[in-house]
Amino acid sequence: MKPCIDGFLAGCRPYMGVDSTMLTGKYTGQLASATAVDGHNWLFYVAYAIFETETDDNWLWFMQLLKKAVGCPPGLVISTDACKGLEKVVGAAFPVVEHRECMRHLYINFIKKFRGIVFTAHLYPAARSYTEDKFKWHMQHICSVSPEAIEYLERHHTRIWYRCGFGEESKCDYLTNNVSESFNNQIKGMKGLLLHELVDALREMVMEKMALRRAIGREMADGILPNVMKELNKATMALRVVKVARSDDGFAEVMLIDNDNITRRHTVDLENHRCSCRVWQLTGKPCNHALGWICTNRGKIQNFVHEYYSVQKFRAAYAGRVAPMTDRSQWPVVDLGFKVYPPIQKRGPGRPRVQRIRGALEPGRKRVKCSRCGGFGHFGKTCKLQEQVQEEEEHGDSQPSTKKRLFASLLN
Numbered sequence: 241m242k243p244c245i246d247g248f249l250a251g252c253r254p255y256m257g258v259d260s261t262m263l264t265g266k267y268t269g270q271l272a273s274a275t276a277v278d279g280h281n282w283l284f285y286v287a288y289a290i291f292e293t294e295t296d297d298n299w300l301w302f303m304q305l306l307k308k309a310v311g312c313p314p315g316l317v318i319s320t321d322a323c324k325g326l327e328k329v330v331g332a333a334f335p336v337v338e339h340r341e342c343m344r345h346l347y348i349n350f351i352k353k354f355r356g357i358v359f360t361a362h363l364y365p366a367a368r369s370y371t372e373d374k375f376k377w378h379m380q381h382i383c384s385v386s387p388e389a390i391e392y393l394e395r396h397h398t399r400i401w402y403r404c405g406f407g408e409e410s411k412c413d414y415l416t417n418n419v420s421e422s423f424n425n426q427i428k429g430m431k432g433l434l435l436h437e438l439v440d441a442l443r444e445m446v447m448e449k450m451a452l453r454r455a456i457g458r459e460m461a462d463g464i465l466p467n468v469m470k471e472l473n474k475a476t477m478a479l480r481v482v483k484v485a486r487s488d489d490g491f492a493e494v495m496l497i498d499n500d501n502i503t504r505r506h507t508v509d510l511e512n513h514r515c516s517c518r519v520w521q522l523t524g525k526p527c528n529h530a531l532g533w534i535c536t537n538r539g540k541i542q543n544f545v546h547e548y549y550s551v552q553k554f555r556a557a558y559a560g561r562v563a564p565m566t567d568r569s570q571w572p573v574v575d576l577g578f579k580v581y582p583p584i585q586k587r588g589p590g591r592p593r594v595q596r597i598r599g600a601l602e603p604g605r606k607r608v609k610c611s612r613c614g615g616f617g618h619f620g621k622t623c624k625l626q627e628q629v630q631e632e633e634e635h636g637d638s639q640p641s642t643k644k645r646l647f648a649s650l651l652n
Contacts, residue, residue: 241443243450243560245309248286251557252276253524253548254316255412256286258303258326259420260294264593265432267583270294272302275419277412278557279465279549282453283422285446286310290435292583296325303333312336315409319417320399321345327399338407341399342417343367353392358385367402367415370518375404403522411524411548436568447562457555464542468549472525472541481532492536494529508533513544524548 248256253276260272269292276284287306291298310316316337320326322345330339347363358381366378383390400406403413430441460466480497487493490510497503506516506529513520519527524546526534534541547553611620 243562244286246560247557248276251553252278252284253410253412254313255410257319257417257419261424263431273423274306275423279554280467299326299329303329307333317410339399341401343401343415346397346401354389370403372404375402406522408521411546413522450558454558460551462551464545465549476531479532484536492533494532496532
């Protein structure tokens with residue numbers, strides 16, 4: 241919808257998460273979506289579409305229409321999961337954008353082949369590293385134990401999944417594609433509706449969200465968003481600054497104790513909003529080193545926050561109004577010149593599944609425990625321990641039960 245496209249270009253950071261979810265209604269299919277975030281890190285709905293299956297042609301059709309709608313803003317980032325078909329299509333439709341890969345999906349695929357303490361202790365920290373030297377330090381530990389793991393990542397995960405490779409224009413350092421997962425979780429109660437009811441429910445949801453946030457934006461004073469300022473002020477209370485060595489106006493070396501209780505020194509440039517730790521450049525919010533230098537200079541923190549977190553940008557994102565609509569019975573009748581038939585149903589055997597199977601690392605995954613042996617992964621009815629007991633009883637190798645011995649003693 242046009243208010244969503246205009247709001248994304250005018251008030252949101254150039255970051256989009258693209259994914260699809262399976263429909264569970266009478267006519268199955270895939271609901272594809274492109275989701276962004278505003279200055280408050282709230283979900284912003286950019287575009288959605290419905291197609292039959294996740295094929296290269298369908299994804300290319302969706303991405304080409306998305307390119308036609310939003311264009312290619314400077315610093316645009318598209319985040320996807322590890323789907324190989326979508327990986328090819330993003331490069332074909334958006335050849336110059338920064339294509340990121342969801343770290344959670346990468347890690348799930350990685351631990352299927354490589355397991356160990358070294359991978360657990362260094363893979364995620366490597367992805368979270370903002371600087372290249374820290375990233376290489378973690379990857380060298382992995383390479384010293386298993387060079388095959390590095391070859392696997394270079395061969396099968398060629399997109400950007402580590403923060404030190406992120407561009408500095410999007411001001412978004414997300415490692416995962418959780419914006420798409422959050423959208424899928426919001427509309428999970430709508431996936432069983434008919435298609436015309438589904439798209440109307442999505443339109444109504446977007447209309448109400450934009451109206452509510454437009455009203456919130458009117459109540460805010462000009463400047464930086466209150467939630468962002470609250471976060472930065474809270475960070476200043478926990479700073480452990482050791483020394484600030486001034487080089488010039490706006491230039492200094494800041495030495496402080498990090499969260500891992502290690503003292504590190506970084507250079508801060510207040511004029512260009514830069515720090516050698518790269519957190520300021522990637523997020524658009526002053527890092528701890530910059531906050532230490534700003535507080536030392538008695539400066540105002542809001543003067544050093546990027547405009548993406550301003551109230552003006554927030555209002556611009558929700559300035560458009562989604563027009564209300566009447567119900568289906570009042571829609572005008574249009575002669576298309578042809579008849580539209582419902583799609584052919586392809587139902588599999590058994591009861592249709594409504595909820596997807598959760599991954600091993602997802603919260604809420606239940607592990608089946610055997611009531612006989614206490615092991616995981618099977619029930620007591622299918623326990624192999626029961627089969628062994630039955631075989632021993634058939635061959636007469638097992639001892640009589642306590643109940644049988646009691647009856648035998650009474651008879652004697």
